[in-house]
Amino acid sequence: MQITDSILAIKGIGEKNAAFFRKLNIDTVASLLYHFPRDYELMPKAAGVREGAKMPGGKTAVLATVKTKPVVQRFGGKSKLSFDAADGFGCVMKVTYFNMPYLASNLWIGKQCVFYGTLTQKGATYLMAQPKLYSPESYEEQSGKLCPVYAKTKGLSDAGITKAVGSALSQLDENGAWQEEYLPEELVKKREFDSVKNSLHTMHFPDDRRLLQKARERFSYEELLLFLLSVKSQSVQKTPCKTPMQDQGEMEALIKKLPYKLTGSQQKAVEMIREDLCGGFYMNRLLQGDVGSGKTIVAFLAMLLAVSNGYQAVMMAPTEVLAKQHYEQIKQMTEDFGLPFKPAFLAGSSTVKEKRQIYADLESGAVNTAIGTHALIQEPVSFQNLGLVITDEQHRFGVRQREILHEKGGGMVHTLVMSATPIPRSLAIVLYGQLSVTQMTDMPAERLPIKNCVVDQGYRPSAYKFMMEQIRLGRQVYVICPMAEPGVMEDLENVVDYAKSLTKIFPESVKIAHLHGKMRPKQKNEIMEAFASGDINILVSTTVIEVGVNVPNATVMMVENAERFGLATLHQIRGRVGRGSEQSYCIFMESETKDKKNERLEILNHSNNGFEIAEKDLKLRGPGDLMGLEQSGSFSFRFADIYRDHQLLLDASADADELLAKDPHLSDPKRRGLRERLERYQEDGYLDIL
Numbered sequence: 001m002q003i004t005d006s007i008l009a010i011k012g013i014g015e016k017n018a019a020f021f022r023k024l025n026i027d028t029v030a031s032l033l034y035h036f037p038r039d040y041e042l043m044p045k046a047a048g049v050r051e052g053a054k055m056p057g058g059k060t061a062v063l064a065t066v067k068t069k070p071v072v073q074r075f076g077g078k079s080k081l082s083f084d085a086a087d088g089f090g091c092v093m094k095v096t097y098f099n100m101p102y103l104a105s106n107l108w109i110g111k112q113c114v115f116y117g118t119l120t121q122k123g124a125t126y127l128m129a130q131p132k133l134y135s136p137e138s139y140e141e142q143s144g145k146l147c148p149v150y151a152k153t154k155g156l157s158d159a160g161i162t163k164a165v166g167s168a169l170s171q172l173d174e175n176g177a178w179q180e181e182y183l184p185e186e187l188v189k190k191r192e193f194d195s196v197k198n199s200l201h202t203m204h205f206p207d208d209r210r211l212l213q214k215a216r217e218r219f220s221y222e223e224l225l226l227f228l229l230s231v232k233s234q235s236v237q238k239t240p241c242k243t244p245m246q247d248q249g250e251m252e253a254l255i256k257k258l259p260y261k262l263t264g265s266q267q268k269a270v271e272m273i274r275e276d277l278c279g280g281f282y283m284n285r286l287l288q289g290d291v292g293s294g295k296t297i298v299a300f301l302a303m304l305l306a307v308s309n310g311y312q313a314v315m316m317a318p319t320e321v322l323a324k325q326h327y328e329q330i331k332q333m334t335e336d337f338g339l340p341f342k343p344a345f346l347a348g349s350s351t352v353k354e355k356r357q358i359y360a361d362l363e364s365g366a367v368n369t370a371i372g373t374h375a376l377i378q379e380p381v382s383f384q385n386l387g388l389v390i391t392d393e394q395h396r397f398g399v400r401q402r403e404i405l406h407e408k409g410g411g412m413v414h415t416l417v418m419s420a421t422p423i424p425r426s427l428a429i430v431l432y433g434q435l436s437v438t439q440m441t442d443m444p445a446e447r448l449p450i451k452n453c454v455v456d457q458g459y460r461p462s463a464y465k466f467m468m469e470q471i472r473l474g475r476q477v478y479v480i481c482p483m484a485e486p487g488v489m490e491d492l493e494n495v496v497d498y499a500k501s502l503t504k505i506f507p508e509s510v511k512i513a514h515l516h517g518k519m520r521p522k523q524k525n526e527i528m529e530a531f532a533s534g535d536i537n538i539l540v541s542t543t544v545i546e547v548g549v550n551v552p553n554a555t556v557m558m559v560e561n562a563e564r565f566g567l568a569t570l571h572q573i574r575g576r577v578g579r580g581s582e583q584s585y586c587i588f589m590e591s592e593t594k595d596k597k598n599e600r601l602e603i604l605n606h607s608n609n610g611f612e613i614a615e616k617d618l619k620l621r622g623p624g625d626l627m628g629l630e631q632s633g634s635f636s637f638r639f640a641d642i643y644r645d646h647q648l649l650l651d652a653s654a655d656a657d658e659l660l661a662k663d664p665h666l667s668d669p670k671r672r673g674l675r676e677r678l679e680r681y682q683e684d685g686y687l688d689i690l
Helices: 015-022 030-035 051-053 103-107 137-143 158-175 185-190 196-204 209-235 248-258 264-277 295-307 322-339 352-364 399-407 425-431 457-471 495-505 521-532 545-548 566-573 599-605 608-620 648-660 669-684
Strands: 040-043 060-066 071-075 079-088 092-098 112-119 117-121 125-129 133-134 146-150 286-287 311-316 343-346 369-372 386-392 415-419 436-440 451-455 476-480 513-515 538-541 556-558 586-591
Touching: 015 158, 051 060, 051 117, 051 125, 071 103, 079 103, 112 125, 112 137, 117 608, 125 158, 133 137, 133 399, 137 146, 146 158, 158 196, 196 209, 209 425, 209 648, 209 669, 248 264, 248 295, 264 295, 264 352, 264 415, 264 436, 295 311, 295 322, 295 415, 295 648, 311 322, 322 343, 322 369, 322 521, 343 352, 386 399, 425 436, 425 648, 451 457, 451 599, 457 476, 457 556, 457 586, 495 513, 495 538, 513 521, 538 545, 545 566, 566 599, 566 608, 586 599, 599 608
Parallel strands: 092 125, 286 415, 286 436, 311 369, 311 386, 343 369, 386 415, 451 586, 476 538, 476 556, 513 538, 556 586
Antiparallel strands: 040 146, 060 079, 060 112, 071 079, 079 092, 112 133, 117 125
């Protein structure tokens, strides 16, 4: 067996199991081995109820016997299974399961189990919700070990995935079919990393946390190194501009016509961009602004200066929804203020006829402003006189994609990249290479701060009641779930089932729709447009709405399984509300009912400032944070997290500088594996396993 083989080559995996693995995008031996656990649990020794309740923090294991008949209660599309269980000393705890009615058939009075979960005490009552169930014998085998917890789908268990991984590792050992080391030997020694083979084994079967942390660092470091090598090798150097633009007062004239006053941060950013465009070098600037800080109007002002000087300007956005929003805004401003923009919208959904006309108009100069998606970098697109390239949410594009757009101006173009991801300045400077960094921290004065609350499952009925009150007032609601469809990671909410359950809770007059990234672009656009126009009252979505359309009428955001998202992602999601004149609210719903507050969610609860949140997140994270469903929400990293791994980021940056100084093209045979891996990374924009 080779590491590139199908997972069917692994002993014990047949077509039925392979189908389950494919739901997790696992179809080769390599993709299985790199399907790292999302968390690890140190299974404590099973104890009695009182002893378990005294254990400090986290989860505990209670050996108890079912005392009362399990009862299932149903409300709306949800269910609640409850019963009492008593330990050997007669101490009783109340056990509850939500949306797992099928467990009733496996539990009966007198059955002894180990209940593994969070045990809380309220007065004289002990409570445990959603515990994992084990037989006493099977739990004894795992007690005291670090057990991996994987992202799963229906039909796969942690034990099943662990067994498949173990079998694959054994077969590779027998065949001697391990891939060669791709990190240069000098870096492996310098950073004291173990081999790929040993590191993969440790990720799935850790002996202790220290070795596990070092293995995780190895894979995160590799990803950061590839990213930084891409940035540093492709960075646009300061290039002299022989024909700088001339400011004839166009920007200032538009600023005076706007129905609002620019913030101090916006004014500062506009001035810096003006100096760049009218200076002696081509601009290469990052505009980093918090959600809702007003980056778009700053970008439009830059485009105005470009087209007023006879150049064409392009803005590329990662989603068609966002690109269409920018296009409609600039078209409306052109009509309202008599601006010289001649805009065109280009996306994958554009018809063949529309595309042909836009290609011709861009080449002839009849269109001087193009706004769109990846369609802008397709081969037929050429410009008469491209002078300014703006990339929105630039980290969502691959290095090569951004480079292609730059090349369409012959490399002699001004470049502005925008990001709403708040990153501490110290890390932004490293991540964005040689870009000049401008941060916008002020928020428009007319915006009311979002009111936040972090709640547990017990608050759910009150949350639904509040949502209904807002809908009666004519407002709209977002509900965010971490998963798109049922069958993947069943302990987490998914948008398809959740939307169905809401139809049983809310009146028929309340229009409910769902949205996720697996839908066709046309379908997603139709749903977002319907929500924006007010035809949908509640939109249940994944984080695909993170960079969605502007809906000022949406005043409530509820995030399910909130503790499973990175802080930056949650902050980005929250930015979808609070965009109108009415008070807005964000409800972070935790998965479990716990006495102890989630420290990270409390940061969001008390702050709406993205940069402040980023700094606190940077301080809060550390080596103890091994894994997570989502990372920081920044960049498309698979393993790395710029907050938790900030020191690794700095190390990788220094190593990338040293490598490129010695060997700019990585042409040394000793660096062949790294060079080949880097080439795939630059083409795809993410870490390619093989």
